Amino acid sequence: MRREGGSGGLDRFRVLAALLVAANHTSPLLDLxxxxxxxxxxxxxxxxxxxxxxxxxxxxxxxxxxxxxxxxxxxxxxxxxxxxxxxxxxxxxxxxxxxxxxxxxxxxxxxxxxxxxxxxxxxxxxxxxxxxxxxxxxxxxxxxxxxxxxxxxxxxxxxxxxxxxxxxxxxxxxxxxxxxxxxxxxxxxxxxxxxxxxxxxxxxxxxxxxxxxxxxxxxxxxxxxxxxxxxxxxxxxxxxxxxxxxxxxxxxxxxxxxxxRPELGTFALVFYLIHPWAIVAVRGGARLTGTTAFFVEQSLTHFLAVVLLSGLLSALACRALSRRSGQPAAPAAPSRVRCWVEVDGAALQHNLAVLRRRLPEGGKLMAVVKADAYGHGALPVARLCAAEGIDAFAVATVAEGAVLRRGGITGDILVLGRSFPPEFPDAFRHDLILTAADALHARELAAFGRPLRVHAAVDTGMARLGFPAGDLEGLAALFRDPRLRVEGLFTHLCAADGPSEADTAFTRAQLQAFFTRARELRALGIDPGALHVQASAGLLRYPGLPCTYARPGLALYGVGDGALRPVLTLKCRVAAVRDLSPGETAGYGRAFRAERPTRLAVLTAGYADGLPRSLGGRGRVLLHGQSAPLVGRVCMDQALADVTGIPDVCPGDEATLLGPGLPAEEVARAAGTIPNELLSRLGSRVERVYL
Known part of the structure; x- marks a missing residue:
């Protein structure tokens, strides 16, 4: 598993570093x-x-x-x-x-x-x-x-x-x-x-x-x-x-x-501070007991005695400090006990490779990691992407971009949503690229007084954010404003995933309007900078467009094409198994009534964890590799699955709620929603484990 921040190894090496300092002061190998x-x-x-x-x-x-x-x-x-x-x-x-x-x-x-x-x-x-x-x-x-x-x-x-x-x-x-x-x-x-x-x-x-x-x-x-x-x-x-x-x-x-293991850092600090006193104590104790030849003159034994005494004193000090602060001495590691998400780094790498093949020559991916990377964990996913050569990211808010910067992400970070003047100082401090949402917003950005980085949004039919597609004058004024660093031009395709001819025609009209504006800007002597129009559906259905970037979000996580692999698996445990006779009921409102001898598994996941309430009676889970329907009402913390046909289900078993064999598209369809909403609503109490 890859842990966020990569600090587990640092915590452990602090102890070894403290031992090296003690070795430097005791020369443990001198006799050998x-x-x-x-x-x-x-x-x-x-x-x-x-x-x-x-x-x-x-x-x-x-x-x-x-x-x-x-x-x-x-x-x-x-x-x-x-x-x-x-x-x-x-x-x-x-x-x-x-x-x-x-x-x-x-x-x-x-x-x-x-x-x-x-x-x-x-x-x-x-x-x-x-x-x-x-x-x-x-x-x-x-x-x-x-x-x-x-x-x-x-x-x-x-x-x-x-x-x-x-x-x-x-x-x-x-x-x-x-x-x-x-x-x-x-x-x-x-x-x-x-x-x-x-x-x-x-x-x-x-x-x-x-x-x-x-x-x-x-x-x-x-x-x-x-x-x-x-x-x-x-x-x-x-x-x-x-x-x-x-x-x-x-x-x-x-x-x-x-x-x-942050408590190891405290242990190492106390060890570092106290080991010279341990050296004095070992030497003094050896003189009093007449064991100087063994505990002092033999360098390795002397070192080990100092380490043991220093370690004991440090452990006692750490225990006292933890009790005083009311904190446990050793916080529990992620345990996969109740409900958790497994994020498959290899699947993410595969999806990046698939999506890169749909780019034009010289084109690059801008990984969309907004909404906590659609529930996958924005910072760990961004780090995995950066390790694969991705150097551009998109988020929805300035706060999301700041999280990436604080986590060490150094590539370009575009804020897709509208930002507001109180956020401009943070955007400048973190070197974020802001979206110029319209002419009024552009004036607010320019009035900040420091040169913010900007991409101009063009509204080609979404009727959401962006300069009107026909407002060439407004776009030209934005690019020419010396108070801003305008580095790109983009739009959003609102019907790229639509199967109808009307959707296709509308998408092509959006593309024509966008590329026409880019050509007109060039004709005015203005470099529009980085161009990007394709989100996931646009990249999958309209590959090879002459753009600098494509902005995959959902596709990055394995949704939208059979060649992609699901990155996320949502799992929980079986809390209990209950046998019902015909006519007995279960759950709130007695919503489930057994029509035959029925065995129910009580699952440790509910709508507070991101399992849609509407899946009751419509969805399914996987237990022992077999499908079990969800029955009754999904509760805040628990759900019920009919496991009558699955032998040997017992408390502690793993159940898969989402992932390979149970794709997000299917679960979202059963819940009456879309994969985007399903993934991005996974609860904050769901543990994330990175494989």
Whole structure:
């Protein structure tokens, strides 16, 4: 299953990253092989902190881009409080060691080096956020040079030291801080990479990223060994190939099919904070018990003892925190217990291939994902489409477009419906393309004061939105308005699915009117930009039209043509089985009366889940591969199916309400509606599972 956001893998790797930090501070392989320990702690473990930074950038910086930098303030306040608390936690150790600096040294520790050796992460995170939040989408332009400067003061300081001017520059820097792995040089790059990783979906599968990561790790290993061999490093915490390895690791984790486990992030944070105290406790306990030779001098045993103690303390702390907040320690993963939808990514890929064959040469698909992708889940579907090379999407509202942007969709997003002035700032912020619905609307768009992206709608017969087809003057004025970026022209075919000759003639008249307007605009020296007229029915019945885009919605999800495959399957469980004698009734209003010995299955789905109420007595479900009629009235949460002829039906069995063998067209016809309405009305409490 593919989980929305791809964060399940990130949650789990946080724990491994915390273990790598502990390994770096305990050298677990030193007794077995100094070289192996160097590879683990001084090269591979250097991925841990950049990973933490990238996760923060992934979730925080897109918000700063959308809502402004002030949206980061609550997070920064929490980090400051955590940093202050951790400083107090480790103050006894600093007092015991006698390593208390003077006022300037204390300022340097607080701002750059950390008040204890592992606490440098917190000021680095805060300072890095301050730098990257200046321009989150353009931060890489200045974060890369900063990282390279830091690199010359870290793993490649041997080269720097050989050049007196550079050496003098870095000597000056090292008066301000001890290392360049801080909030000025290291953290901004990985925060910026996290922002980019969170804003754009993976475009390859897990096998590709696993193979690429293996290559990047080999490159990192080779670089680290060469740096060590030539004695170039001052601290060896930054490598040239480290950002590449981090990028590929993050992408691989984003493709993993795992449910969210946010509590693991809390566990990893507590583990990171507390493990130095565990090191002290293990060493102190070993001295008191006379087991120093086993628990301290044997490096692997020492590491394992520190990990076990840190893990135990972290688990207890997380349990206490969850009780205090009233939240469960581990939220349940999606379980397919009651009523759920399965979205078949392979079927979506097949449908994309079928629809692409109906395009003209150079034509592209604009995936319509409005109404939560017709009940399929807008963001997961958009990500699947993006992975297949789709770079244009259509939604109905500005809010729907903003959801895609926040989820990392980077292609063009067209808002098909009419937008209103209060929505224009969000549309501009999220780089959405708005529909110019008529001349009045065009004036509102132009009056916004910032250059909104626009496609002009032409009403060729739908009598809904759009400039009248004969209003060439109004269209020309719109395209010439310097206050707008008008990038396309489109219409909607209202009878493309009609079987009659009259419907066909009307559709051809719409097409002629549209293409005539496009030619007339060109004759005036105006480029109409991207042209698109075909929704699903138009693409299936009138393929190959000379347009930039086709806008399939329903067809994308497997409805409307025998060559397409249903993407969605709606399932539920059997809650109970009831036997009725002739004359007994069931359901509200005693709507079902048994005329023979009858066995009914009580299904865990109702009209609140999207099962139309009108299907009672008219629809069917599939149980054990056989058809069972729906009887009685469909209730809000349950329905009844006659399973008299199906043996061995029992509670817990799966029932298929919609999907292969029970297509949306059939179910919609039985309910007296259309597939569009049926799919888009699936309830919000229905779990979505992505295959």
């Amino acid at each position: 092989s100094p070289l192996a320990d160097h590879i683990l702690t001084q090269i591979l473990a250097r991925l841990a902190v950049p990973f933490f930074l990238a996760v923060s950038g992934c979730f925080l910086l897109p918000r700063a881009e959308e809502q402004g930098r002030r949206s980061l303030l609550p997070f920064c306040r929490r980090v400051l409080l955590l940093y202050a608390g951790a400083t107090l936690l480790y103050l006894p150790l600093r007092l015991y060691s006698g390593a208390l600096p003077g006022p300037l040294g204390l300022l340097r520790d607080v701002v750059f080096d950390g008040t204890f050796y592992h606490l440098w992460y917190f000021p680095a995170l805060l300072l890095g956020l301050a730098l990257t939040a200046l321009a989150p989408r353009r931060a890489l332009w200045y974060c890369v040079p900063l990282y390279l400067l830091g690199l010359l003061g870290d793993s490649y300081f041997g080269l720097t030291a050989a050049l007196p001017p550079l050496r003098a520059f870095y000597d000056l820097l090292f008066r301000c801080f001890d290392q360049t792995r801080n909030g000025l040089f290291l953290s901004p790059l990985f925060l910026a990479l996290g922002e980019r990783l969170g804003r754009t979906p993976p475009r390859r599968g897990s096998r590709f990223y696993a193979a690429a990561l293996a290559g990047a790790l080999a490159l990192l290993l080779g670089e680290g060994l060469l740096v060590s061999f030539f004695g170039l490093a001052r601290y060896s915490t930054m490598y040239l190939s480290l950002p590449l390895a981090l990028w590929l690791l993050f992408r691989l984790l984003q493709t993993l099919d795992l449910p969210r």
